[in-house]
Amino acid sequence: MEIIMAEKMGFCFGVRRTVEIAMKIIENKEQNVITYGPIIHNEDLTNYLKQNGIGYVLNVDDVDERKAEKVIIRTHGAKREVIENLKEKGVKVIDGTCPYVMRVHRIVEKLSKDDYPILIVGNKDHPEIIGVTGYISNVPYFIVKDVEELEELRKQGKFDKIKKIGVVTQTTEKIEKVRKVVNYLMDFIPEVRYFKTICYATDENQNAIHKLAPSVDVVIVIGGKHSSNTIKLYEIAKSYCPRTYHIQNEKDLKIEWFNINDKVGITAGASTPDWIIQNVVNKIKEFERILERGEIYEKRS
Ligand code: SF4
Missing domain, CATH: 3.40.1010.20 (4-hydroxy-3-methylbut-2-enyl diphosphate reductase, catalytic domain)
Incomplete structure (x- = not known):
């Protein structure tokens, strides 16, 4: 099996910037910090932040209940009135909106x-x-x-x-x-x-999958189920390669999707952390070893 990574994929500049803000807060052990909405469309990452004290609210009114002192505006941004209402409540707003x-x-x-x-x-x-x-x-x-x-x-x-x-x-x-x-x-x-407001990161990830998908047997697209840039990557890949699968992390992979001589293309949405991509690659390599040993021969036949 040959695993080929898309030339451009994964965390974009905007997401990396906002996630770094949150990671710094965790590192500094700051308390009472939340995000307005999930920081990015990636469940694994939002769960990680939650476990480390950074939950999220969906409404300005819920900020009081959480006794939040700082609110991070997520990468997607928010309406101006949301930011004004938060400031009126006396919380410090950290604007993580992508430029x-x-x-x-x-x-x-x-x-x-x-x-x-x-x-x-x-x-x-x-x-x-x-x-x-x-x-x-x-x-x-x-x-x-x-x-x-x-x-x-x-x-x-x-x-x-x-x-x-x-x-x-x-x-x-x-x-x-x-x-x-x-x-x-x-x-x-x-x-x-x-006005061309499609960002360069999206262009680059999309161009890379346009290039890769026609030349492989299987494409694995990694990213949140609600991440629109991941869904777009999936649509593009699928238009070239019928065996295209959208997964959130390595746990969604199925050995039945692969054959021993497949060329496997990998791409990931702009909100997919590097560690999830690496876990997926490791899991596919593990599948390869299982297929080589013929351990699932009975199950497949
Ligand atoms: S994909 Fe979204 S968050 Fe990332 S750089 Fe582009 S606009 Fe910013």
């Missing part, structure tokens, strides 16, 4: 000031997008996940009076999908201002 997400906040703020309606391409329920909407004021905005949803809104007449529009995307969007949306908008809106 690439902050850039989207600044862009929609400016578009709002310049009176541009805004189209966001992304998942309306994702914390990053919820946060972004908190920086839009006094202009209509729309959130679509793809060109089909945009067509639907157009049929409903939502764009009838719109002559100009600003477009931003979730940082983890796929560029192919965004191109379709922008091209479609250009058909009927005279002025379309598109």
Whole structure:
């Protein structure tokens, strides 16, 4: 079996930065620190933080109950009003928002000031997008996940009076999908201002899996079940390689997925810690040894 790692994968700059803030707090044995929402979409990591005293809340109101003195804003960011409400409560806010997400906040703020309606391409329920909407004021905005949803809104007449529009995307969007949306908008809106807000880390991880997936027999995509950039990596890999599996950690691996002569490609979402990737590689090597010894021959036949 040959294990081939994607050229780029795993923790991105933004996640590494926020996780380092939390790790430093653990190292300094600081008490009464929580995060606003799970720090990143990775259960193993959020469990680790919880075991070391950094839990999370989903609502500002829950901060009092936890007697929190410091609140870390997660990588995905939060609405401006959330940050203001936290400050009003007297807690210290440590802003772990990824600078690439902050850039989207600044862009929609400016578009709002310049009176541009805004189209966001992304998942309306994702914390990053919820946060972004908190920086839009006094202009209509729309959130679509793809060109089909945009067509639907157009049929409903939502764009009838719109002559100009600003477009931003979730940082983890796929560029192919965004191109379709922008091209479609250009058909009927005279002025379309598109801002490329897909972050470089997402681009790099996606490009690497585009390159790797066609040349392997199996692809293992490691990352949280709710991590949108991991899901995108899975979709890309699956489009080339039918034997693509999305796992959260080594415990999800199944020996039945592998054959002794397989080339196994590995990639990981931007919120996957290095130690989980290493555990997965070790487990696949363990499977390889079992397959070599033919120990599961009976079970497989
Ligand atoms: S994927 Fe990009 S935008 Fe998201 S946290 Fe990482 S660097 Fe920031």
